[in-house]
Amino acid sequence: MPVATYAGREVDVDVEGFFTDPGQWTRDMAPEIARDAGVGDLGPGHWKVVDFMRAQYSEKGTGPTVRVLGKTSGVSVKELYELFPTGPAKTAARIAGIPKPRGCI
Amino acid sequence: MTNRVVVLGGGTGGTLVANRLRRRLRREDAEIVVVDADDRHLYQPGLLFVPFGLARTEDLVRSRRAQLHAGVDFVEGAIESVDLGEREVRIARSEPIRYDVLVVASGAVLQPEETDGLTGPGWGEHVLTFYEPRGAAALAAALDRFAGGRVVVDVVDMPIKCPVAPLEFAFLADWYFRRRAMRDAVELVLVTPLDGAFTKPVCDRELSGLLRAKGVEVVSEFSTGAVDGRGRRIVSYDGREVPFDLAVVVPLHGGAPYVARSPGLGDELGFVDVDEHTLQSPRYPEVFAIGDAAGIPTSKAGSVAHFAGEVLVENVLAVLRGNAPIARFDGHTNCFIESGFKKALLIDFNYETEPLPGHFPGPVGLPLLHESRLNHLGKRAFEWVYWNALLPGRDLPGVGSRMPVRGKARVPAGSRVGV
Known part of the structure; x- marks a missing residue:
């Protein structure tokens, strides 16, 4: 299993860089993951989404899709794409240290 | 005392469950009631063929009531809400119906108005959907008068009913324009929010190969933000644009509107939260869901409702007898x-x-x-x-x-x- 190092600690990730054990994540890792994911510096808007992703994951066992994020996080889909241009649900999940959202088939 | 099983929705899942339950339950043990807003049962898989002149919408509809066992009651009325505490279904201009077991089978609804511009200029003319009968018929007319240009099939976002239907539309469009000897004058484009033609790897490779062979361009990971019918372009949230002459759009889907009006029944999109194996609500053991209405990680497809039906019937019978549900659905899908x-x-x-x-x-x-x-x-x-x-x-x-x-x-x- 691939390993990444954030905030000086080794964590387990999958081939796309998503945490496989959200328990290994700490808040001080988020800025480094964000740089890896091409997001740049994390502002309050980013944190609002990241915190929401973690809360949803602990409640439901999977991160929300971008459509559900737009309906429930208080941040519109348009704003979500401004914060995380390459795919809000996936990028925010990665920064939040949770597995890739399952989505629907 | 007689129990009452109330099934909300007389489509694929609701009908087959009501009929199976009726054969397993004596009349003196349980009443079975199906509620739906109208008496028109649509054979949804047939809609795909309508735009190409291979089926007519009026031939795809039959009476809902006529598909039900004689021992099943059919109530025609719009559902206003479900009161999970009182175990009661509220229906417009009708007495509320109390239930001992509730089966939510009211499918998914199209929400074109949730996408910017989609229902604006050009909607019904050069921006169309084949996911409902009127749109499918209008698309048949639009294809008939189409003289050449870009046909773009756009899936706005998942989940959608029958995730392979947009691909089938592209395959059939290739056949249709070849038959009319004008394929060279038509560009076919499939626009999808997924990272490939299909989410499962082995299948994705086969279907991607087929799309290539038929000359269908695939634009993937495209999250549709707006449809501009006047400027004839689809715009993604990350600023990409796909121009079109004719847009065939699969709109956003959600659960039946009454689900959102019934506190505790549905998730953010109006689908009913049930266990993916037992199909039972985690909070209300007397509540089940089947088919497109269920918020389970399957495709929204008739085959899923069919295969889940047997499991759901066993588990409804278990609950009526005061037992825990033990039958388990494996997610079986066949398309x-x-x-x-x-x-x-x-x-x-x-x-x-x-x-x-x-x-x-x-x-x-x-x-x-x-x-x-x-x-x-x-x-x-x-x-x-x-x-x-x-x-x-x-x-x-x-x-x-x-x-x-x-x-x-x-x-x-x-x-x-x-x-």
């Missing part, structure tokens, strides 16, 4: 994929197993994940099976609830599909 020129593919999969090559339902059977005439005949014959065997809730010979493993080739992820 014919029409590929044009009187050929089709067949895929068969479940929660654990992705669509694999081989044969269905056993080593001697229909070819899986491979174009054949036999599958095309299977797809067209299915309409008869639907009305005459599936809805009445009869077991189809050789086709059980659980996904068959016999006849499937094991293909390690990443290897080429052999046929």
Whole structure:
């Protein structure tokens, strides 16, 4: 299993860089993951989404899709794409240290 | 005392569940009531063929009531809400109906108005959907007068009913324009929010190859933000644009509106939160959901409702007897994929197993994940099976609830599909 190092600690990730054990994540890792994911510096808007992703994951066992994020996080889909241009649900999940959202088939 | 099972929705799942339950429950033990807003049961798989002149919408509709066992009551009325505490269904201009067991089977609804511009200029003219009868008929007329240019099939976002239908539309459009000897004048483009033609790797490779062979361009990971009918372009949230002359759009889907008006019943999109194996609500043990209405990680497809039906019936009977539900749904899904020129593919999969090559339902059977005439005949014959065997809730010979493993080739992820 691939390993990444954030905030000086080794964590387990999958081939796309998503945490496989959200328990290994700490808040001080988020800025480094964000740089890896091409997001740049994390502002309050980013944190609002990241915190929401973690809360949803602990409640439901999977991160929300971008459509559900737009309906429930208080941040519109348009704003979500401004914060995380390459795919809000996936990028925010990665920064939040949770597995890739399952989505629907 | 007589129990009452109330089934909300007289479509595929609701009808087959009500009919199966009626045969398993004596009349003195339980009443079975189906509620729906109208008496028009639409054979939804037929809509795909309407734009190409291969089916007519009026032939796809029959009475809902006529598909139900004589011992099932049918109430025609718009559902306002469900009171989970009082165990009561509220219906417009009608007495509320109390239930002992509730089965939510009201499917998914289209929400074109949720996408910027989609229902604006051009909607119904050069921006159309084949996911409902009026749109499908209007699209037939639009294709008929189409003189050439870019036809863009756009999936706004998942989940959608029948995730292979947009691909089938592209395959059939290729066939249609070839038959009219104008294929060279038409560009076909499939725009999808997914990272490929289909989410499952082995199947994605086969279908992507077929799209390439038919000259269909695929634009992937495209999250549709707006449809500009006047400027004839689709715009993504990340600023990409796809121009079109004719847009065939699959709008956003959500659950039936009353689900959102019933506190505790649905999730953010209006689908009902139930266990993916038992189909029972985690909070209300007397509440179940089936088919497109259920918020479970399957495709929204009639075959899922069919295969889940047997499991749901066992579990409803268990709850009526005061037992815990033990029957488990494996996520079994089975789809014919029409590929044009009187050929089709067949895929068969479940929660654990992705669509694999081989044969269905056993080593001697229909070819899986491979174009054949036999599958095309299977797809067209299915309409008869639907009305005459599936809805009445009869077991189809050789086709059980659980996904068959016999006849499937094991293909390690990443290897080429052999046929």
